[in-house]
Amino acid sequence: MEEKKDRAYFRKLANQLIFDLSDEEADDIIREFETLNSQLALLDAVDTDGVEIMVYPFEDDTDFLRKDEVTNVITQEEALANVKDKIEGHFVLPRVVK
Amino acid sequence: MMIAEMVKDREGAEKRCLEAYEKAKQLQEKYNDVITFVDPTEQLKNLPEEGLMRGVPIALKDNVSTKGILTTAGSRILSNYVPVFDAKIVTKLKEAGAVVIAKASMDELAMGGTNKTCFTGASLNPWDTSRMTGGSSGGSAALVASGVVPMAIGSDTGDSVRKPASFCGIVGVKPTYGRISRYGIIPYSSSLDHVGYFTRSIKDACVALKVLAGRDDRDMTSSFREVPDYSALLNSDLHGRKIAVFGNVRDGLTNANTAKLFDDLMESLKAKGAEITVFRFDEALMKAMLPTYYLIANCEATSNHSNLDGIRFGVREPGDSMEEIMTNSRTKGFGPLIRKRFVIGSYGLFEENQERLFRKAQKVRRLIVQQLNECLKDADCLIAPASNDIAPLLNDDSRDQLSDEYLVVENHMVIGNFSGYPSMTVPMGFENGCPLGINLTCRAFDEETMFDIGRAIEEITGYENLTAEVK
Numbered sequence: 014m015e016e017k018k019d020r021a022y023f024r025k026l027a028n029q030l031i032f033d034l035s036d037e038e039a040d041d042i043i044r045e046f047e048t049l050n051s052q053l054a055l056l057d058a059v060d061t062d063g064v065e066i067m068v069y070p071f072e073d074d075t076d077f078l079r080k081d082e083v084t085n086v087i088t089q090e091e092a093l094a095n096v097k098d099k100i101e102g103h104f105v106l107p108r109v110v111k
Numbered sequence: 112m113m114i115a116e117m118v119k120d121r122e123g124a125e126k127r128c129l130e131a132y133e134k135a136k137q138l139q140e141k142y143n144d145v146i147t148f149v150d151p152t153e154q155l156k157n158l159p160e161e162g163l164m165r166g167v168p169i170a171l172k173d174n175v176s177t178k179g180i181l182t183t184a185g186s187r188i189l190s191n192y193v194p195v196f197d198a199k200i201v202t203k204l205k206e207a208g209a210v211v212i213a214k215a216s217m218d219e220l221a222m223g224g225t226n227k228t229c230f231t232g233a234s235l236n237p238w239d240t241s242r243m244t245g246g247s248s249g250g251s252a253a254l255v256a257s258g259v260v261p262m263a264i265g266s267d268t269g270d271s272v273r274k275p276a277s278f279c280g281i282v283g284v285k286p287t288y289g290r291i292s293r294y295g296i297i298p299y300s301s302s303l304d305h306v307g308y309f310t311r312s313i314k315d316a317c318v319a320l321k322v323l324a325g326r327d328d329r330d331m332t333s334s335f336r337e338v339p340d341y342s343a344l345l346n347s348d349l350h351g352r353k354i355a356v357f358g359n360v361r362d363g364l365t366n367a368n369t370a371k372l373f374d375d376l377m378e379s380l381k382a383k384g385a386e387i388t389v390f391r392f393d394e395a396l397m398k399a400m401l402p403t404y405y406l407i408a409n410c411e412a413t414s415n416h417s418n419l420d421g422i423r424f425g426v427r428e429p430g431d432s433m434e435e436i437m438t439n440s441r442t443k444g445f446g447p448l449i450r451k452r453f454v455i456g457s458y459g460l461f462e463e464n465q466e467r468l469f470r471k472a473q474k475v476r477r478l479i480v481q482q483l484n485e486c487l488k489d490a491d492c493l494i495a496p497a498s499n500d501i502a503p504l505l506n507d508d509s510r511d512q513l514s515d516e517y518l519v520v521e522n523h524m525v526i527g528n529f530s531g532y533p534s535m536t537v538p539m540g541f542e543n544g545c546p547l548g549i550n551l552t553c554r555a556f557d558e559e560t561m562f563d564i565g566r567a568i569e570e571i572t573g574y575e576n577l578t579a580e581v582k
Contacts, residue, residue, distance in 0.1 A: 026454050030413070031420065031434065032441035034450060042451050048513045049455065052402035053468070059399050059475050066470050067477035069302050069332065070288040070531025071555070076331035085329070091195040095424035104422065106433050 018046055113576070114261050114315045115342075117167045118208070124166025125155050131168035132212040135259045142235045142257065144250040146173045147181045147214040154210045163322050165208025170254045170263040173214040174221055176295035177201055184297040185217040185229040185247075188425045188444025198295025199327045200264065200306060207322040212260065216250030219446050221266055221299045222412060223247050224274060225503075225510045228448050233505060236278060237579035238545045242502040243510075245275035248307070252279040255309040258578040262319050265307045268299045269404055270497075270524035272307030273536040273550055278502035280538045280546030280577045282310045282565070286320060287556045288531025289334035292327030300411035301332075303404075303528040312575045313537070313566040317341035320558060336556055344559050347566040350384035354564065355486050357495035358391035363520040366499050369547060372540035373496050376549065379571045385564075390486040390493065392479070397519045399475050404525045405513060406472040409456030416453070419444065480530045483552075487532075491560050493552045495523060497536045501545035524550055533558045537565045538574040546577070 016022055020039040023046075027034045034042070089102055098105035112120075117127060128151040139145055151168065158165060171177065174184040176194035178201075183189045197205075204211070216234040218226050226249025227233040234249045236242040237257040244253045248265025252275035255263050265272040267285040276283020285307040298304055308323065310316045324338040356377060364370045381387050421427035421440025428439035445453070459468040486493055499520045503510060527534030532555050539549040549568065553561040569575045 023454055026457060027450065028438070030417075030441075030450075030453050030457055031437045032445065032450055032453075033438060034454075038447050038450065041447070042454055045451060045455065045513050046458075049402070049405070052405070052513065055395075055398040056402045056406075056468075056471055056475060058395050059478065061471060061474035061478065064474040064477055066473035067480065067529075068473060070480075070529070075289065075334060079328060085196070087195055094195050095192055097421075097427045106422070107431055107436070109433065 018043060112261070113312060114164060114167050114318045117261070118163065118165050121166065124158065127166060128155060128168045128210040128212060131259055135213050135254065138257055138259065141240065142237055142253050143232055144216050144234045144253040145213045146183055146185070146216055146229070146231055146250070149180060149211045149213055151210045151212050154205070159206065159208050162206065162208030163318055164204065167209050167262065168212045168260045169204065169209045170213040170215045170251055170260050171201070171211055172217050172248050172251050172263070172265050174217060174266060174297040175201060175264055176297070177211070177214065180214065182214065182297070183230070184221065185219045186445065186449070187230040188419050188421065188440065190230060191426055192424050194295070196295060199292035199329065200323055201295065203322055203325075209322070213254065215248070215254055215263060218247035218249070219449050220297070220412070220416065221247040221268060221271060222449055222452055224269070224271070226250065226275070227505070228446055230446070235505070236502050236545070238280060239502070242504055242545065243278065245278040245502060247271040248309070249275050252276060252281060252283070252309050255279070255281050255311060256579045261311060261315055263309045265309060266296060266299070267305045267307040267528070268303045268408060269528060272309065273497055273524050273527070273534060276309055276536040277497035277548030278546070280548070280574070280579065282313060282316050283536040283548070284308055284310070284316050284320065285527055285534045286324065286558055287334070287533045289332050290320070290533070290556065290558070291323045292325070292330040292333045294327055294329040298415045300408040301415060302411060303408060305528065311577060313562050313569050314342065314345065316535070316565070317345055317562055334556070339559060341559060341562055345566055346563050347570055348384065349380060349564070349567050352385045352492070352564065353388065353490045354380060354385050354492050354494050355388050355390040355490035357493050357523060358389045359394065359397045359519050360495035360523050361389070364496065364499055368542050369496050369499055373549065376539060376568065376571065380567065383567055383571070388490060390490065392482050396475070396479050396482060400479060400525060401518065401522045403472045403475045403479070403529070404522065406459050406468055407476065409452045410459045410469045411456070413453045413456030413460065476529045479526060483526055483530050483532070487554050491553060492564050495550055496520070496539065497524065497548040497550040501542050501547050527552050531555065533561050535561050535565055537568050538572060538577055540572070
């Protein structure tokens with residue numbers, strides 16, 4: 014049986030995405046989800062049998078294996094410039110192992 | 112003043128850029144267009160000798176990475192983020208002599224159409240401050256429309272350059288996918304995202320694309336194709352040009368003023384030598400256009416933004432464990448609209464839903480593009496009003512909500528993102544003193560034709576260098 018799409022369901026989903034929702038926000042998602050379901054009927058109405066998915070606009074190759082040359086180097090200091098807490102080139106986070 | 116005239120006026124560069132910087136600051140209280148002002152003094156000391164945009168003040172949407180300058184993407188979670196590198200387009204613009212004076216307001220992470228979801232508040236339309244600029248590149252559009260800068264960078268995933276261009280009475284260009292490097296642009300939906308830009312004339316649009324376009328090895332989707340000299344090629348002669356009216360959109364117009372402006376313009380294009388036909392897409396495909404976009408965009412966004420966790424960069428909220436830090440950072444860092452879209456996007460990516468939702472949408476995308484190809488096999492351009500109406504009032508809350516109404520008129524421009532084909536909005540007319548635009552979509556890498564037809568429209572309307580009267 015399909016899970017009920019209630020506040021708890023969407024909050025669980027949000028928690029898997031590592032954020033939380035207020036009751037009001039969860040209710041808003043329930044409403045949007047109902048609209049989405051009616052929109053999906055429009056999608057289902059299109060016959061896509063035998064149609065390949067289209068992932069990108071163009072399917073010609075624009076990537077290649079570049080030569081193993083060092084380019085666009087940033088320093089360790091730059092790499093950690095946006096980190097809130099750091100010690101000796103490491104991120105500082107709460108202790109995990111007690 | 113046009114970009115080419117500014118470049119010729121070498122002595123005026125410093126005064127012009129400092130004045131633009133001051134004007135932006137002066138208008139901020141009124142329009143709230145800017146997130147970060149960028150003092151041009153240092154850049155002016157390092158101007159190149161020559162360049163297609165030498166001494167031209169510009170603005171960047173705040174999802175464009177700028178070395179040493181705050182880059183927030185309109186989101187609280189990035190409200191302390193200072194990139195350590197420049198986006199490719201920033202390097203190109205600086206090499207051409209452009210001078211950045213502001214990082215412009217935008218919808219949070221470019222995921223909106225109102226410019227009301229920016230963490231610094233809504234930007235206001237310079238034609239009527241009770242109205243939206245449209246989004247997500249609203250701040251950039253408003254800075255060009257109010258005459259602060261002649262060019263500003265935006266980004267366009269659904270219509271985020273072309274819709275605000277319509278609401279602000281300026282030119283909004285979304286070139287072909289791969290034409291402009293996206294290296295250093297904070298992403299939304301990688302298969303739909305394009306760098307775009309605003310100008311007040313087609314001539315300026317030609318100059319800007321010459322500067323911005325070209326292959327970049329750091330963006331694997333960027334094209335190897337040569338970049339033409341768009342300015343030299345510009346030719347508004349419409350004899351032999353075939354223009355297809357987007358029949359479904361024309362039929363769906365409910366605003367009689369918009370319909371009349373559009374029909375009159377088609378007559379004028381015909382009088383200038385163009386052959387006008389009507390192309391109607393399969394109705395079922397048009398009805399599926401919005402859910403197709405919604406699913407692809409949200410599914411890709413959910414995955415793209417998993418790196419915003421407050422750990423490596425961005426605003427970190429306190430917590431007793433790493434997971435708690437991330438949860439608190441993401442809950443407080445993202446606005447409600449973003450979290451809603453992530454939840455729906457993640458739902459579409461569940462293993463059990465992927466085939467039915469995400470992959471189904473990707474298949475419908477192919478069918479829509481196939482029909483567009485059919486249209487452009489005969490026609491040089493597909494044309495339609497960019498919107499049914501002028502900019503909505505700020506208190507209209509319907510715009511970022513998913514609607515079950517059949518709204519092809521408001522959503523048709525995503526066809527340019529599905530296909531990657533060049534698409535542009537130019538001013539078409541006015542209602543109650545507020546502008547609205549017309550949208551053209553052409554064949555892949557045929558920006559030249561798009562500019563030619565755009566220029567012909569500009570000659571008909573006379574709306575070149577249109578600026579909102581700053582009261």
